[in-house]
Amino acid sequence: MHPSGLITALATPFGPDGALDLGAWRRLLEHQIAAGAQALVVAGSTGEAAMLEDAEYDILLRVAVGTVAGRVKVVAGTGASGTASTIARTRRAAAAGADAALVVTPPYVRPTQEGLRAHFLAVAEQGGLPVVLYNVAARTSVDMLPETVAALAGHERIVGIKEASADPARMQALLALRQRGLAVLSGDDGTAARAMLAGADGLVSVGSNAAPASYRRLCDLARGGDPAQARAWDAQLAPLHAFCGVQPNPIPVKALLQGLGCGHGLRLPLLPLAAQYQGELSRMLALVAQLEAHCGHAPLAA
Secondary structure, eight states, X not given: OOOOEEXXXXXXXXXXXXXXXXXXXXXXXHHHHHHTOSEEEESSTTTTGGGOOHHHHHHHHHHHHHHHXXXXXXXXXXXXXXXXXXXXXXXXXXXXXXXXXXXXXXXXXXXXXXXXXXXXXXXXXXXXXXXXXXXXXXXXXXXXXXXXXXXXXXXXXXXXXXXOOOOHHHHHHHHGGGGGTOEEEEOOXXXXXXXXXXXXXXXXXXXXXXXXXXXXXXXXXHHTXXXXXXXXXXXXXXXXXXXXXXXXXXXXXXXXXXXXXXXXXXXXXXXXXXXXXXXXXXXXXXXXXXXHHHTTOOXXXX
């Protein structure tokens, strides 16, 4: 597996009662495929994985695998603070039919770089799935350095890295590892065009939950080596990039999805979008409709 192009980090739709909304989940999956998403992440941080019961996690994955039916790759979020629990969840994802695991650096425990290397090697060797490393220091309080990634890059089951840093020097250091077969993916919508123009393989996107065709166009332009058009289209997407960061992810994108008729809110300790951003939400819903129509795709609807 060599992950590339547009990969949507899916939000998890809940019903008015707070339970999984599997009807909305299937609509979201089908909408993503129709709009051109090239892989889908289930139960990552955008999917509120920390708030899912084990049985809910399994149901989400099994429904996703069954609905997708091989049309695109399904990547399961399996990272946890402990190595044993990460391996166990990765094995469960493999049993549910996932194609790969997205494994975040262990949050809260702050392992050393050597601890990170040992952790990811154990998951790759014992989890039963290809592994995409995930580095997002702002959320986990641990930063996996490029030299640590380099030490992992030769493993046959470590197939890529999602790097959420906006630092161009960090991305450039990782891009050198593509020569060793490691896919390098941006995990930051706002700087993804720059990263892909520099050689990154794709984007794991939050905003593409609401505007998948628009983000697919961004990936195609940037990966196709058209700097002028890629930057121009990125400028049109910039307000959406920014809106998805006005409060902690996935609060803004779930507000967008709810406005599009997909799901009803979040689980505690996350709260709905603050009142001060409701006017901007209306503007973003209009922008999504405009950009998706430009790409020849209708927005998600109930």
